[in-house]
Amino acid sequence: MKQDAPAALTLRDIASQAGVSLATVDRVLHNRPGVRPDTVRRVKEAIERNSFQPHVAAAELARGRARRFAFVMPSGPNLFMQQIQSYLGEMTAWLSARRLAVEMIATDVFDASVLASSLEALVGTYDGIAVVALDHPGVRAAINDLVEGGAKVVTLVSDVPSSRRHHYVGIDNIAAGRTAGALVGRLVGPRSDLSSGKVAIVAGSQGLRDHAERIFGFNQVMASEFVELSVLPVLEGRDEDERSWQLLARLLAKHPDIVGLYNVGAGTQGVARALMESGRDKQIVFVGHDVTVLTRKLLLQGVMDAAISQNPGHEARAAVRVLLALARGEPILSEQEKIRIDIVMRDNLP
Amino acid sequence: MKQDAPAALTLRDIASQAGVSLATVDRVLHNRPGVRPDTVRRVKEAIERNSFQPHVAAAELARGRARRFAFVMPSGPNLFMQQIQSYLGEMTAWLSARRLAVEMIATDVFDASVLASSLEALVGTYDGIAVVALDHPGVRAAINDLVEGGAKVVTLVSDVPSSRRHHYVGIDNIAAGRTAGALVGRLVGPRSDLSSGKVAIVAGSQGLRDHAERIFGFNQVMASEFVELSVLPVLEGRDEDERSWQLLARLLAKHPDIVGLYNVGAGTQGVARALMESGRDKQIVFVGHDVTVLTRKLLLQGVMDAAISQNPGHEARAAVRVLLALARGEPILSEQEKIRIDIVMRDNLP
């Protein structure tokens, strides 16, 4: 509407300013070979001088190739992963309006060899792959093979830093663990006058990088800021409700002086059940991860005190956008794609 | 790369399937008049049947009109507003690649008549306007005039719900206040055994809708969940450091039993100074808003215990995206544009 902005420049204008043709400007713009260094300079100057930005829509249209991305995610009933998938589902219109195809591939991410071979099978099939990865030599090799094959690879939720993946979309899990520790410590507060206050940790497996990092961060804070609280050995519930329940119920029975509980992964149903059955759910400060139908209910009931959360919708969209930017050779808006560590309590439930 | 996805359909394909021309499909697609109902049906069926999505890039290119947006924001030294502006600045490349122009207009948002006339001056000049607005009849009228004039209007940070603005980009301030209350209450914890625990509130002005809503939410939680804490009358510091400092210093001197402090708006420097000068900064739980260079430092020092934050980068981008979607008549991805209430403590500082 109204006062039209000064008509933006086009490749054409740059071409004439630099005294070359459209095609040459295009070559310079994309660092393609076959242009004399001197010409390159002239063109670059013209681009610079006008701070020219090519029109993305025109580029996308002309390029006109559809792209295929794959999301490799854990099979099984993990609510958080299901949320990511559901948010991806909500994006279908957005995706197809951009001629992007996203496929879901379920696999056993707890088993490194299964995951590795699932990944190997994708070499040469997709433009980009997002994977919730176990940090394991075989997996690392598979990721590197994908990259070798020309695909863009993004790790999601759990990173494999030593691989050649292009990007990690997820939170800093050490900081997340520290945050959980600070919350447990601060919320327990002077309750620990008793001075024998103990804190329990339930994790899926310490072999999972994200879980291990969270525990590391948690212990860091406990050791430095809440010395009056003693942390009990980690229970490994394999993210299963039944097993988590058994282990925690036993621990609670054994230690009547537990004042805090950190649930590192899934298996929340089991953890909550053990806590409630012990009748001590109002006394024990309970901090866990992610906002799901279940943790939402527990927060509202006051059984859970806080959830450390990574916005699954944001993660899904960020992964797609990053893959797209990588595939197109565009810059990544790191501030936008960074996943924050959210603290969610009853009153700021999303 | 590799295995090309099945070539997507185009308007042309739909046209031939429905036995009409390109133009007719385009008309139906955009609900333009001048098509026989029966034809509309046939075309819609073809679209539905193929779940056809027009290629956004092609549409954008063909439409080819540049758009102008204005951001009307407070003049003055408010750090949070400066952050929003700086994030807008970081988007320039993104914006110009889409042929969008964004202009900043500074005005005194605390003075309703000044704000109203600043807004009136924009009628007919922009396609979209984002405004940090005071909720006042004159402002409301100005917003309605803008809408009347065909512009899309988005309120930012502070809403004017009774106006005809198309969208609000910002947090639920009542929930933010509740969250602040819950944090103060929980972090004070059994310290209030003393039972005479008092809580101080410093706000900019209760006339600002966002401040008033936050206070409302804060008091709600205090009254229902932390009855043992008594809330002192609100101090109005006009978001100024000097004035906030004076008022709070006096209050602290008068009440030696203050255990909690909620800073609703800006003026943080003054609030922190009063608190530190009292020598009680470690005993008093201090919760404020927004992560700035200042609050970041205070959190790290342990003077401030938590900041309730709305991600300024996200707000800036969301405002632009919403204006763009409104201008183009595209749907708004509400999940993506929703601004969350972030709780930021030392360990999850972004």
Add this chain to the structure above:
DNA sequence: CTGTTAGCGCTTTCAC
């Protein structure tokens, strides 16, 4: 009411 047509700004052959 409906169809034809000329672009939008870039990418990509294919010639020179």
Add this chain to the structure above:
DNA sequence: GTGAAAGCGCTAACAG
């Protein structure tokens, strides 16, 4: 090395 020209899929003006 460089340029000319044919589209990419949609929109909008103009004919019919």
